Amino acid sequence: MPKEEKNTTEHDHGDRTDLAHADTNASFPQRDDIANLSEDHRQYLxxxxxxxxxxxxxxxxxxxxxxxxxxxxxxxxxxxxxxxxxxxxxxxxxxxxxxxxxxxxxxxxxxxxxxxxxxxxxxxxxxxxxxxxxxxxxxxxxxxxxxxxxxxxxxxxxxxxxxxxxxxxxxxxxxxxxxxxxxxxxxxxxxxxxxxxxxxxxxxxxxxxxxxxxxxxxxxxxxxxxxxxxxxxxxxxxxxxxxxxxxxxxxxxxFNRHNTTPQxxxxxxxxxxxxxRRIDRTPLTILEFISPLRLVKYPCVLIPAVAYAMTYLCASTIIIIELPALFKAKFGFNPEQLGLQYIGIIIGSLIGEQLGGRLSDYWMKRARSKSANNTVLPEHRLWLAYPGYLFCMAGTVIFFVRTEQAPQGQWNVTPIVGAGVASVGKQMLTTVLITYAVDCYHEEAASIGVFVTFVRQMWNFIGPFWFPQMFRAVGLIGSAGVAVGLMVASAFLPTVVLQCVKGRWRFAMRGGD
Known part of the structure; x- marks a missing residue:
């Protein structure tokens, strides 16, 4: 935003005592973007x-x-x-x-x-x-x-x-x-x-x-x-x-903030x-439509995106998509009864959001307070990904094993408890992994959101085409093992690697840019 020239006379000698009093007692530092505003602009704000x-x-x-x-x-x-x-x-x-x-x-x-x-x-x-x-x-x-x-x-x-x-x-x-x-x-x-x-x-x-x-x-x-x-x-x-x-x-x-004329x-x-009307006159190019995909070259974005997508697939999508077929065959549920099974997933998501958001902020704030220079590497946040992975793995295993063990036609709540536990982990990882990627390249926050969504949705698109075949080939308990193996190989271990390199990939990519 272009900065307006400061009216020195009006600022130093004017009789606007309300703003002068506010400036005297303000707790914020005198930033250049504030100091360079006109007096009318300061009064307006x-x-x-x-x-x-x-x-x-x-x-x-x-x-x-x-x-x-x-x-x-x-x-x-x-x-x-x-x-x-x-x-x-x-x-x-x-x-x-x-x-x-x-x-x-x-x-x-x-x-x-x-x-x-x-x-x-x-x-x-x-x-x-x-x-x-x-x-x-x-x-x-x-x-x-x-x-x-x-x-x-x-x-x-x-x-x-x-x-x-x-x-x-x-x-x-x-x-x-x-x-x-x-x-x-x-x-x-x-x-x-x-x-x-x-x-x-x-x-x-x-x-x-x-x-x-x-x-x-x-x-x-x-x-x-x-x-x-x-x-x-x-x-x-x-x-x-x-x-x-x-x-x-x-x-x-x-909004175009280059026009500072009062309206x-x-x-x-x-x-x-x-x-x-057209707000931004910058020419629109084909490359802009695929620009977020260039983030595939950044390990500190790609690894969290793939880890999030795989855990979302194995701990959320596979349960949500396949639950109707599994429970209809196992328990003979009608659509109304099937819909009720998703209450556990909703509760788990709400709990996971509270844990992921509040706990993540506290974790980083605590680390900064103990740091000598009040800074902390983004990789410190990844410690909270591990509980998320464990919740996802445990919940997925509980859902499939208890569904397999349930007698034909005799429903019990334990598979839904498993689905809820998996949802807690999935929601925690949503906050931790995406926030980590944004911490690494905060200037790319918008593109990171699109890239992460793209990777997640592509994984989730492929899943329904092979889920039923996997169930028939190895059974539900075997499928739980496959899901856990995929989460370990594609999410858990790569996260460990990210923490071990301690930002070297991030700095290397910045230097390359």
Missing amino acids: FRKHGTLDLHPVPSMSDADPYNWPRWKKNTNLLLVAFHALIATFTPATIVPAFGDIAEDLNVTIQKASYLTALQIAILGCGPLLWRPLSSRYGRRPMFIASLVGSFCFNIGSAKAQSYDALAACSAFTTFFICPAGAIGSAVVVETFFKNERAKCMGIWTLMFTLGVPTAPLIFGFVAYRVGYRWIYWILAMINAFQLILYIFLGPETR TQLSTFKESYFRF
Whole structure:
């Protein structure tokens, strides 16, 4: 942001005693970005925020999202977080209805599960397209286009009469609904100051994660009571409701702070809600659509991404996707009963988020306090990955072993307890591994988010194609052993290597850049 010239006379001799008093008693250091502001700009910020200790420094405009009132910021965050939930929620809604879909469309249950596998892949690839477009044309137009498209294709899914038609409509629905999973983090950065971002990012991340286990719980009832096609009708209604809320309560957060001219309230309203235009005039190139994939050359990003993707696959996706087929065959459950099995996963995810987020922050803060120069290597955070791995391995083993040992037709809660334990570990690793990668290259935070999502979704896309074959070949107990072996080889051991090299790869790559 260009810095305005400081009006020395007005600053030193003016009669603005309220700001002078605030400056005298402020606890923040006199930073250059504050000292170089004009007196009018300083007065404006103090009236808006009651302080000048702001990171980053907002412009002198009511249209700047940093200057929005608290209710407006929080409302927009909730809209984006809920949109992120619906992005992962949508592919998972039909999980308890695989049997009904297979019977209605005359396909196997495994082939019905490919509908979700296809959507998982698109959730990974779609953000590569949406992020550059949202940078040029704004977040609000992308969200509105997202909801219009997903609304139309959810209706198409509800009316599809063949497997191919349903697969095509589901694919387009997922492509349109996925932007919040790509640019939600950017909205948080553009709206909230640095000291607020961790908490707000946590809200967005948790909602994004909870979409997968929440969907089967809710729509198991729908599929059983009124039929699986009503799943798509209800999703279309949700999209329409979101669209209405965005139109009236979801302003644009992509703001050009190079223009420091004060604006009237009318122009502010138009700027935030009704001005659809190209915001960034930088030429759009093909390379920008695949730019996050270049992070594959950074071991401190690639290893956490692969470790996270493998543990997510073996401790979450394999349970969520295969639970309906396993429990339908073992216990004869209907879609409603299948949906209830996901309560354990939801509880585990909530517990894991608290452990991963709060414990991780405490762990690093404690290390800094004991450090001579108040610094700590990012690799110190990885110590908390090991409990996450152990939870994932133990929970996966419990789920498969107890499902195998359960007598035919006699359900017990222990497999669900195992699924919950695995979810605790998975959610802990989500925070620890992604935060570690961002700690290493914080200037690449946005691209790291897209890259990690891409790697995770590609692994999870492949899984449903070989899960059933593995179950038939080695049984459920043998499959638990395979899953643990994959997590040890692809996640646990590479994390040990990262800690052993103590950042040498990170520094080497920085030097190479």
